[in-house]
Amino acid sequence: MQEKPNPENPYKLTGLKLTPLKKWAAGIPAVKAALADLFEQGIPLRGTKALFKMNQFGGFDCSSCAWPDPDDDRSPLGEYCENGVKALAEEATTKKITAEFFKDNSVYDLARLNDYEIGRLGRLTEPMYLPEGGTHYQPITWDDAFKKIASHLNALNSPDEAAFYTSGRTSNEASFVYQLFVREYGTNNMPDCSNMCHETSGTALRPTIGIGKGTVKLEDFYDTDVIMIIGQNPGTNAPRMLSALEKGKRNGAKIIAVNPLPEAGLMGFRNPQEISGVIGHGGKLADLYLPVKINGDMALLKAIELLLLDLEGKSPGQVIDREFIEEKTVGYDAFIRQFENYTLEELAEASGVSQADLYEAAQMLAYKKRIIICWGMGITQQPNGVDMIKEMLNILLLKGSIGKPGAGVCPVRGHSNVQGNRTMMINEKPTNAQLDRMQQVFGFNPPRKHGYDVVRAIKAMQEGKLKVLFCMGGNFLSATPDTTYTAAAIRKLNLTAWVSTKLNRGHLIHGKEAIILPTLSRSDLDIVNGELQIISTENSMGVVQSSKGMLTPVSDNLINETQIACRLAIATLRNTVVNWQRYADSYDAVRDDIERCIPGFEDYNKRVREKGGFYLPNAARDGNFITEEFGNHVPFTLTGLPETSLADDEYMMATTRTHDQFNTTIYGLDDRYRGVKNERRVIFMNEKDIEKAGFKAGDKVDLFNYDDNKERIAPLFIIIAYPIPEKNTVTYFPETNVLVSVNNVVKESNMPASKYVKIKIRKHSPGIYERVKELEAAQTFS
Structure with a gap:
């Protein structure tokens, strides 16, 4: 009998080339990359014909992300992004x-x-x-x-x-x-x-605001004061979101970006449908970038709350919306008492963000009422993700910034109908109703x-x-x-x-x-x-x-x-x-x-x-928060700081997509914005960590995880020096899913915590493959 197929991608390198990091997303390079896929699939005419119908009235919905189409007019040039074109090319191909x-x-x-x-x-x-x-599939x-x-x-x-x-x-x-x-x-x-x-999002929102979905419309992004984006990379994961952010910026909104990596799509945008995006420099997006540590988000959120309460003390009635709190919430007094136990110094250290940057973020929020907080899997795939979403909600409750135009929560969904699946009762835990x-x-x-x-x-x-x-x-x-x-x-x-x-x-x-x-x-x-x-x-x-x-x-x-x-x-x-x-x-x-x-x-x-089409009912969007436990009120939630400790030879790893990827579909081998070309088996590390460990950029290494006292190995990765917090690393999935223990899950939602994986890094050993086979054999027959 033939040997069993390896469940992993083959352990082979495809030829890494590094290019300069990008400081903006989209533009003409995105158009070229998208059209190249149509030609590579041999469907320039068939594909172009379809593009003019994708996400248009009377056309078909893109099979990529779930970012909404405009309710009113849609661009005649195209309501799609680079990855949407690549998704279409993959499904419209005539290859059989x-x-x-x-x-x-x-x-x-x-x-x-x-x-x-x-x-x-x-x-x-x-x-x-x-x-x-059998060894071969056969027709049936x-x-x-x-x-x-x-x-x-x-x-x-x-x-x-x-x-x-x-x-x-x-x-x-x-x-x-x-x-x-x-x-x-x-x-x-x-x-x-x-x-x-996004199981984590629904788990956090349903008992607090009465619905497991976001509370904003696309038009809210156009007319708001502050947009806070946490643990989400719109330039790759929802590129059409960039147009909404650009429109909001033009109307006066400020953008705060919170992420361990300085993603191009958070920093700038060149709109390929406008002259300024074609021959100009495009537009800046983030007004403030906060380089949070992996799982330092909770400390960051609490630091902002601490500063907001301090600013309210100095300017009573100008920062905190006491009328909203009294009419719509419960648990405020217990919530503010917790801050007697925190100091800004400790929270800044735990978050990895400077006190000055935290203060600037608080100032941007303090005197504004229309605030939208967006998040992605950078939040939902951390062990305390449910608590962190509740903490983001706490900030909005302090400000009275939910249930009104231009304000609310926005979990940015991935796949194009993942939210519809749940509405249609695809759910292992249906309600009795x-x-x-x-x-x-x-x-x-x-x-x-x-x-x-x-x-x-x-x-x-x-x-x-x-x-x-x-x-x-x-x-x-x-x-x-x-x-x-x-x-x-x-x-x-x-x-x-x-x-x-x-x-x-x-x-x-x-x-x-x-x-x-x-x-x-x-x-x-x-x-x-x-x-x-x-x-x-x-x-x-x-x-x-x-x-x-x-x-x-x-x-x-x-x-x-x-x-x-x-x-x-x-x-x-x-x-x-x-x-x-x-x-x-x-x-x-x-x-x-x-x-x-x-x-x-x-x-x-x-x-x-x-x-x-039509909007489904959303009581929380209209300011009506109906929950089983709290009636028509939203609870302030008491959460704790996570305890994260790493041994000297341990690092925290988060998995992410490349720009040439949607979920597990790999469109290409490039990650253009992060400067990676023709390779996926890479690990991003801080330069100080590389030097301290005795490595150098370009070294080949093997990655190990030991959760549950069990060895897991991902062999043959190349180190790339990158602006990332110390002791933090990032790799691509699915190549490193093997390192994510089935028991490493988000509390309450039971999602895999793929953004919080403790690893060890060692010089690559050619003999590592035999050890991988031993582990697979032991697992298969255990």
């Missing part, structure tokens, strides 16, 4: 992966490619099946694929022996039908990508016991409690932590099945049997019974809008995710009470029942077809 391709390439051989090479192979074109003990009909999956599901001792994963790109219609099938089947085991990105409504509408009693999230699902696989994993999109293996542990867990499953547009590493690390079901992309025409269908999505600001594909699919053997869920339900459920064929025949029928089941979707089919 056929049954002949799989016949010529074994699973083992494909796993020897890196993620970038795998992503360049093209679109999947027909269902494929890997039998137990759609009917036989559904029968195979159904036979596995119906052979289980309990529905809870199966888990059903969901990616953020899945439409509202597909998500609703999918979760309905899973619950009629009998389980709440629905891990999803929220469990790895949601389940009661489902029972009332459909007539069956859905399961009440909470299911597995991502981390718990991985552990359940390893323990033999799960036998089947069905993935509606995504790249489960590469997105999850503790890669060696996760791979060993997946290999214990009886069946793994994926709904995918393209091949990824997750298809190559599989259960005893495996199935790939190819599906349509957002940009593809979706015609059912002779009628062109529309789907819908929800963006970061709670807007639900339609999406209509317009490209001819690369294969006639592709079907939409909604139909895949329906046909799986028909094949699996023996005494169903749901008319699945009705849903498969028309997505309007799905929306009719979403309207019956989920609040806020009245006249769904009518309103989703209106220009720009």
Whole structure:
């Protein structure tokens, strides 16, 4: 038998070249990089045609990030960013992966490619099946694929022996039908990508303001006083956000950027749609940059609060909004008493930011009322992320800066419909109210016991409690932590099945049997019974809008995710009470029942077809904070400072994306803004740390983690000297996910804490690979 494929990207370097660090994002280089992808995929005309419809009224929604489209006029030149073009190029490509391709390439051989090479192979074109003990995927009909999956599901001792994963790109219609099938089947085991990105946000916001979403609209960025961006890099992760920041700046807003790295997209922006962005110097963004230590954010936030309270003492009634506090909050007195135990000196030291910079930040906030605080996974993937979001909310409560125009919280979501998935009840912990409504509408009693999230699902696989994993999109293996542990867990499953547009590493690390079901992309025409269908999505600001594909699919053997869920339900459920064929025949029928089941979707089919769609209800946005525990009041939250200690030879590591990447999809091997070209196996370190450890920039090193008294190794990385706080390091994911223990999670939300990983760094040893194999073998057979 062939050796098992390595779950990691191949341990090979691709040729590092360093370029100067950028101090601004976008501009003409972004346009060139984006168009180059269309040419590389061989679709300059097909791709350009689609670009004029992407994120436009009556067009299709970009499958990349969830940043909202403008409610009013949209740019005729294009409502998309560089990474949006790259995402389109990947899905609009005419390159195909056929049954002949799989016949010529074994699973083992494909796993020897890196993620970038795998992503360049093209679109999947027909269902494929890997039998137990097989080395090559082989074609299977759609009917036989559904029968195979159904036979596995119906052979289980309990529905809870199966888990059903969901990616953020899945439409509202597909998500609703999918979760309905899973619950009629009998389980709440629905891990999803929220469990790895913004579960922390919902966990923090729901009990405090009554809703697990942001409270601002896009237009609030245009007319506000201060925008505070913490742990988020808009230039790479949500490039269209730069236009909103630019517009806010022109209208007088100040921007505070908080991040361990001085990201180009926080510092400056050259708008390629304006003359100043083409031939000029563009615009400055951050008025103040605070280079916080990894996990020093809590100390920074408390320092700002301490200074605001001090300024209020000197100018009573001018800094703190006492009227808002008295009318809308509880717990203020206990909140301010805690500051008797803090000093500015101690908080500055813990944060890594100077007292002078902290004072300047407080001054920028002190006499303003309209304040927006944004954050990304730099906050949500830290062990105390829930508390830090509550602390950011504390600042807004002090200022009365929530529930009014130009002010509020803004978790910047990643994938394009990850928020919509949750609204459609893709959730391992549904509320009783949601389940009661489902029972009332459909007539069956859905399961009440909470299911597995991502981390718990991985552990359940390893323990033999799960036998089947069905993935509606995504790249489960590469997105999850503790890669060696996760791979060993997946290999214990009886069946793994994926709904995918393209091949990824997750298809190559599989259960005893495996199935790939190819599906349509957002940009593809979706015609059912002779009628062109529309789907819908929800963006970061709670807007639900339609999406209509317009490209001819690369294969006639592709079907939409909604139909895949329906046909799986028909094949699996023996005494169903749901008319699945009705849903498969028309997505309007799905929306009719979403309207019956989920609040806020009245006249769904009518309103989703209106220009720009519609906003879902958001009481907190309107200043009504309705929580179970505190009624119509928001609590001030008492939090503590984290205790972070590092041994002399330890460093704190955070994982991040390159600019040529979206989640686990690798568009290229460059990280243009950080000056990295043609390489991903790098580690950013402070120059003083490099010298103190006896290294030099360019050295090859191996990275180690010892959480849970267990050795984890990521071999062969190149040191890059970078302006980052001492004892802090940054690497790219998924290459270093192997170092993130499955037990290193965010308190309360149980998300992987990928921004808080203790590592040791040693000179690269050629013999390290044998040790890696030993660890993988020990994990596989443990």
